[in-house]
Amino acid sequence: MxxxxxxxxxxxxxxxxxxxxxxxxxxxxxxxxxxxxxxxGPEPQDVTVTATVGGTQIEVAPYLVCEPGLECPEGEVPNLPMGPDDTLVLDIPEPIHDHDWQLLMIYDDPAVNDQQFHGAYDTDSVEIPGSVDPVNEGDPRPRLMVVEISSAMIGHDADGEETPYATVWSLSTMDGERELRAPEDPATP
Structure with a gap:
């Protein structure tokens, strides 16, 4: 007991x-x-965006990564061909969409180019049509040529110190049959 x-x-x-x-x-x-x-977080050059058209998916690495005010070497621009009726889906990873970022859509008619600004956690996915309505009725539907995502990110410089980087991801959607046409110059015969 x-x-x-x-x-x-x-x-x-x-x-x-x-x-x-x-x-x-x-x-x-x-x-x-x-x-x-x-x-x-990941270094800016290690962050990729996933681009999907139909059943084809690619990872898009940054085209430009540089400290503001310094010479910026250009990278490769991947190509993901798409037709006028296709939809491009961009999956934006958290290191980009957890703060402000912007999306630039360039068409073969500069009059319909578009730019979107997104705030932190607004969206983590964007759908972009392969063609849009023309400005003038009767004109052909302008087709998407290039998409760019821009974001200011924090990375480390050569000394290991945190520093801001301007980062741009670029993707071509041309199918090889199209070339980016310049606006017509009325002075050129």
């Missing part, structure tokens, strides 16, 4: 063990949350 004193000691020991376990769990949760909130 246990005495009341031993029973109290046993209860106190169980309570202290439970209290220590709760403190350890709370400290672990706070440390994990702190790490999660302060973990480094």
């Amino acid at each position: 246990t005495t009341p004193k031993k029973a109290r000691q046993k209860s106190l020991l169980q309570f202290l063990t439970l209290l220590i376990a709760v403190v350890i769990i709370v400290v672990a949760a706070v440390l994990a949350q702190n790490w999660w909130n302060n973990r480094p």
Whole structure:
């Protein structure tokens, strides 16, 4: 038989063990949350946008990544051909859509070019038609030629210091039969 004193000691020991376990769990949760909130994000050059037309999907790496005011080497512009009735779907990853970003759509008729500005968490996916209604009735439907996504991102410079980067993802949608036509110059015969 246990005495009341031993029973109290046993209860106190169980309570202290439970209290220590709760403190350890709370400290672990706070440390994990702190790490999660302060973990480094991906470098701007490592962030890709997923572009899909029909059953074809490609990853689009940045075309330009540079610190403001510095010479910016251009990268490759991938091509994902699409027809006038196709829809281009862009999946925007969180490192881009968690702050302001913009979308530029360039058509083979400059009069219908469009630019959209998006705020943080406005959207993580955009659908763009392969052609749009012409400005003048009777004109052919302008077709999508190039799409660009622009975002200011934070990365690390050569010294490991955080610095802002202007980042642009560019995608051509031309099918090889089309070339970007320049506006007609009335002075040219």
